[in-house]
Amino acid sequence: MAVTYKLIETVTVGSGGAASIAFASIPQTYTDLLIKLSLRSTNAVTNRNVYLNPNGSSANATARILLGDGSSVSSSTSTRIIGRDIPAASATSSVFGNAEFYIPNYRSSVAKSISADTVMENNATASVSSITANLWNVTDAITTLTFVPEAGDFAQYSSASLYGISNS
C-alpha cells in the first residue's frame, strides 16, 4: 500500500538561532504539502508573526486573518503569507508556538490557496489562536518554501517538518 503522507524533511534550528527555515528542491511528486512547525522568535517582544515565502518570493500575497487572544476576537489582513503570533523572547521561557500550513495542489498552474493555523499559549496574556486564509497569486509550481520570522531569528530548537501528501 502506498504511503501517502510522507515526511520529506525536518529542520531543527541549532544554537545561535537561524534567520530562516528553508525547504529547497521540493519533490514534484506529491499532490499537497503540509508543514508542521514549532517556533519561537528571538526578537525582544512577546510575540511575532511568521511569514512564508514560496519560491523565495514575499510578493503577490493576500491574507484574511481571524484571531482570538483570550479576551477578544479580531480580524485583519496582510500582504504576506502569514501565520499569526509565535512566541518571542519576552514570552514565557521555553514556550514554543505551533503552526501548520497546508498547500493543496502545490504543482498546479493556478494561484495557491494556503491555510495557516497557529496557536501560542503563554500562561499569561498575549496568548493567541488564529486561522488564516492566504492566497499566493502566482501560477508557478512551488519548488521551495522559506519561513522567516517577522523580526529576529528563529530560536534554537525551533523546528519544521515538511510532509508530502498524495491523492493516489
Added chain:
Amino acid sequence: MPATYEPISTQTLGSDVATVTFSSIPATYTDLVLVMAVKKSTSDGGYLALRYNSDTATNYSATYMYGNGTSALSGRVSSEAFGRFGNASTSNFENTIVSIQNYANATTYKTSISRSNLSNVYTLSYCTLWRKAPEAINSITILADSGNLVTGSTFTLYGIKAA
C-alpha cells in the same frame, strides 16, 4: 510502517457540475478527511455544503466563525437540508479541509470540523452536525449554494486509521 492516511478516492472536475459525490465509502477507517480546492461559477463567497448518505431531510446544523479582514463574527444555522462546511470563490481555487471523526459508527450523530479559505473575503471555520438516526456514513455529496462547481476543482477523500 502501516499506512494510516490513505486516499480513498479523488476527483478532478473535467466540466462544471452541480454536485460531486463520493459513494461506497468503506467503513474500515476511523476518521475521514476531505481536502478540496474549489471554485464555483456564481455567487462569489457563497457557501459549500454536503449531504451524507443522500439525506435531504432537515437534519443538519452548523456553527461558524469567520474574519473578513476587519471584523470577527460567529453565527449558526439549524434544521437545514444540507450541512454547510465552507465557502467558495468565483475567482480562485480555494482550499477547504473537512475532518469527519468516527464516521462509521451507527450509534452517534456525526460531527465535522472544517477550515475554509476565501482569501479575498474571509477565513472561516465550521462545526457541522448531522443528526439523522445514527448510521454509518457511506456517501458524501458536495454542493454549492448556487451555480456549479467549476472545471479544475479537486476533491480528495482520505481515510485515517487509528490502528
